[in-house]
Amino acid sequence: MNLEFTNEELAFQEEVRSFFAEVVPKEWLTRVRAGLRLEPKELIAYQKALAERGWGAPNWPKEFGGTGWGPTQIYIFESEATRAGAPIQFHQGLELIGPIIFTYGSDEQKKRFLPGIINADDWWCQGYSEPGAGSDLASLKTTAAKDGDEYVLNGQKMWTSYAHVASHMFVLARTSNEEKRQQGISLLLVDMKTPGIQVKPIDTMDEKHHTNEVFLDDVRVPVNNLVGEEGRGWGYGKVLLDRERMVSAANAIHIQQVIDGARAAAERLIAGVPLYKTPTFSSKFAQLEIEATALKTMVLRLMADAAAGVDSGPRGSMVKLRWSELYQSAMGLWLEALGPEAAHFRGLENTQAPSDMPYAMQGALYSRVTSIYGGSSEIQRNIIARRALGL
Amino acid sequence: MNFDYSGEQQMLLDSVLRYGLDNWSADKRLACLKDLPSNVTKSWAEMADLGWLMLSIPEEEGGLGGTPVDVMALMEGIGRHLIPVPYVTSCVLVPALLSGTGETATEILEGIGLGNIRAAAGFLESEGGFDLNYVGLSAELSDNRWLLSGEKVHVEDGGDADWYVVSARTAGSIMDSDGISLFLISANSPGLKVENFRAVDGHTHSRLRLDNVNATLVGEKDQALMRIESAVDRAITAHVAEAVASMEMANAVTLDYLGTRRQFGVSIGSFQVLQHRAVDMAIAAEEARSMMLHATLNLNADPVTRKRAVSAAKTRVGQTGLYVAKQAVQLHGGVGTCDELIISHHLKRQMMLDTAYGQADYHRTRFANVS
Numbered sequence A: 001m002n003l004e005f006t007n008e009e010l011a012f013q014e015e016v017r018s019f020f021a022e023v024v025p026k027e028w029l030t031r032v033r034a035g036l037r038l039e040p041k042e043l044i045a046y047q048k049a050l051a052e053r054g055w056g057a058p059n060w061p062k063e064f065g066g067t068g069w070g071p072t073q074i075y076i077f078e079s080e081a082t083r084a085g086a087p088i089q090f091h092q093g094l095e096l097i098g099p100i101i102f103t104y105g106s107d108e109q110k111k112r113f114l115p116g117i118i119n120a121d122d123w124w125c126q127g128y129s130e131p132g133a134g135s136d137l138a139s140l141k142t143t144a145a146k147d148g149d150e151y152v153l154n155g156q157k158m159w160t161s162y163a164h165v166a167s168h169m170f171v172l173a174r175t176s177n178e179e180k181r182q183q184g185i186s187l188l189l190v191d192m193k194t195p196g197i198q199v200k201p202i203d204t205m206d207e208k209h210h211t212n213e214v215f216l217d218d219v220r221v222p223v224n225n226l227v228g229e230e231g232r233g234w235g236y237g238k239v240l241l242d243r244e245r246m247v248s249a250a251n252a253i254h255i256q257q258v259i260d261g262a263r264a265a266a267e268r269l270i271a272g273v274p275l276y277k278t279p280t281f282s283s284k285f286a287q288l289e290i291e292a293t294a295l296k297t298m299v300l301r302l303m304a305d306a307a308a309g310v311d312s313g314p315r316g317s318m319v320k321l322r323w324s325e326l327y328q329s330a331m332g333l334w335l336e337a338l339g340p341e342a343a344h345f346r347g348l349e350n351t352q353a354p355s356d357m358p359y360a361m362q363g364a365l366y367s368r369v370t371s372i373y374g375g376s377s378e379i380q381r382n383i384i385a386r387r388a389l390g391l
Numbered sequence B: 001m002n003f004d005y006s007g008e009q010q011m012l013l014d015s016v017l018r019y020g021l022d023n024w025s026a027d028k029r030l031a032c033l034k035d036l037p038s039n040v041t042k043s044w045a046e047m048a049d050l051g052w053l054m055l056s057i058p059e060e061e062g063g064l065g066g067t068p069v070d071v072m073a074l075m076e077g078i079g080r081h082l083i084p085v086p087y088v089t090s091c092v093l094v095p096a097l098l099s100g101t102g103e104t105a106t107e108i109l110e111g112i113g114l115g116n117i118r119a120a121a122g123f124l125e126s127e128g129g130f131d132l133n134y135v136g137l138s139a140e141l142s143d144n145r146w147l148l149s150g151e152k153v154h155v156e157d158g159g160d161a162d163w164y165v166v167s168a169r170t171a172g173s174i175m176d177s178d179g180i181s182l183f184l185i186s187a188n189s190p191g192l193k194v195e196n197f198r199a200v201d202g203h204t205h206s207r208l209r210l211d212n213v214n215a216t217l218v219g220e221k222d223q224a225l226m227r228i229e230s231a232v233d234r235a236i237t238a239h240v241a242e243a244v245a246s247m248e249m250a251n252a253v254t255l256d257y258l259g260t261r262r263q264f265g266v267s268i269g270s271f272q273v274l275q276h277r278a279v280d281m282a283i284a285a286e287e288a289r290s291m292m293l294h295a296t297l298n299l300n301a302d303p304v305t306r307k308r309a310v311s312a313a314k315t316r317v318g319q320t321g322l323y324v325a326k327q328a329v330q331l332h333g334g335v336g337t338c339d340e341l342i343i344s345h346h347l348k349r350q351m352m353l354d355t356a357y358g359q360a361d362y363h364r365t366r367f368a369n370v371s
């Protein structure tokens, strides 16, 4: 048992470090630290730079255009990204649909869609949730009726993040009504330019546009765009569950960026002394760092599981839970560091708000979402209770 | 012992609640926010007509001479419907600062009561955190006129003020309790630069930069700190009532949602973990309401008792308010984060109420050190 890197790994670390030093602009820093997504064009530029270097898909096997890296390399890569102020790669193509396509998709689908995910020529969004189907996803109502060599989609998707940017959407829809609700659900790949798709923005409390309602009205999708078998779409989500531990791991490694953001905000002087040196603040800050250390080590164990090809049990859920809690408390501390100026969200009439605004506030508000999406904290606890504790 | 509102106080609360429901209820709010300044102005004028703006102004100065409990009743209505008017600043804080200090002040108070004037107060300076005695803004007497220079980093609700009351240093050095005086300056004074900011809750705050601004001394020279602290405690206590009412509303809305939202074929309120959460939220609101009463009923006590009561309430209501609002969002799931539902607006207001005049850390320290 040890925590050291080999010489080879250290050399890799150097290589990654110098790459990031070149491709990460300084203007991204505050937004990245606040856990906010960059603008689509910035994320696309970043993904293209990675793809050019051959690192577009750190978590994918080589045969599909990935790096084929093992967990240590992935860990080094994400840690260096974190250090350099790089964002998390947009995950809906890379971590969600990509792996499903290379596991269950047809050869034609692999050829058509995988390269576009890696080089960011395509942008994928996830059309799963519906107004009536959130935590209880299996109650989804969107239908896909077969008509010749097409499926005809009807229904409404909700919370479809970045549908306003996406070129494609992967959709869960009902192709038949079965006794068991999880059966009869199919996974379809939809071109967003198809007639009948209407995207309406959802205004959120952080005043940043990330998510949408998507209305599907007789949207015709070629049967070739069905992934795997009809009616088996629900099961393909299982790959996701397994992959999601990697998303959680990456998020958890990047938590250091939020902590750095709070720390930078706490350089503000209070009667000549930096805030982070005052007893109450430094003690709270230490608490945060201690919890982040625990999280980081949990991530290392998760990645070791992945390396050994063993089931992580509830570890993925635990990391997701703790990451969201830490992100929320770190943003709380960041706002506290702003003192009275936390109320200066946006300057009016060309007035300059504090340099970390509006991002610090947007991050604090956005952080609330992380205990709701991707399986809410309550649902994660249910999973841990059931799967790990046998309750 | 009696924690009931009088008949008149209850009527006041009921009428503010009705006003809030008619004008700022969840379904009208989004439209109102689209043109916030003009809707705030409209509400302000209507509140003036209803006599609410003069509630805490002494009778001798054209007001109703209302008590802390009267103010509490009114604030409950404002908090329940999140009416984003600068009431606490203009109608609680400023009257407490100005009353009994002379003619100029009386004129302004009369104007405030009638809705013709809005005023705000600036104490905080950069590097001073929330310390009211951290005053570096200078006041120099020249040709019998006071000239003020320096900066106030945050003026709560300063955005639309016609007048500012600011603290300035007339003797001693930057953190001394003595040597602080209060001054009145008009918003359009030469040498005054007002920079405005929008907060997430719809309130507008300012930063002031003063360069030899002509000012009128109000109250006793060098000895303003006690008056400032007492006035700020009144503002905090009014905010506390607003926060408590907002918590209770957020709880009511959430409880309703737990009953109507169905997942897995049942209402989500049937999940025990959510029931317990709702119970904790109810306990938090109960605790906060108790703290609100504790602070309000000690507002006219001796300064030590008052400060401890107010700081205790500020600490605990800040904590429980954030807890309730965050959990209210959580229990709503995704819709809790969208603008369309009122819940996210309660969270944003709670965050800002917690920030105003210092969070828990600041008030815990003040509570511990009061003597």
Ligand SMILES: Cc1cc2nc3c(=O)[nH]c(=O)nc-3n(C[C@H](O)[C@H](O)[C@H](O)COP(=O)(O)OP(=O)(O)OC[C@H]3O[C@@H](n4cnc5c(N)ncnc54)[C@H](O)[C@@H]3O)c2cc1C
Pocket: A125, A126, A127, A128, A129, A131, A133, A134, A135, A136, A158, A159, A160, A161, A162, A210, A211, A369, A372, A373, A374, A375, A376, A377, A378, A379, A382, B261, B263, B264, B268, B271, B273, B274, B330, B331, B332, B333, B334, B335, B337
């Ligand atoms: C900003 C944002 C972006 C999103 N992006 C996407 C996206 O791109 N694609 C997509 O498909 N979806 C997306 N989602 C949807 C997200 O996955 C859902 O919000 C989530 O699954 C929760 O569903 P819900 O919002 O309907 O809440 P509900 O399921 O209605 O939950 C309400 C509350 O009940 C609790 N609850 C529910 N069931 C149980 C239970 N069995 N036991 C205990 N408590 C329970 C929940 O934890 C929550 O507190 C996004 C959501 C948000 C807010």
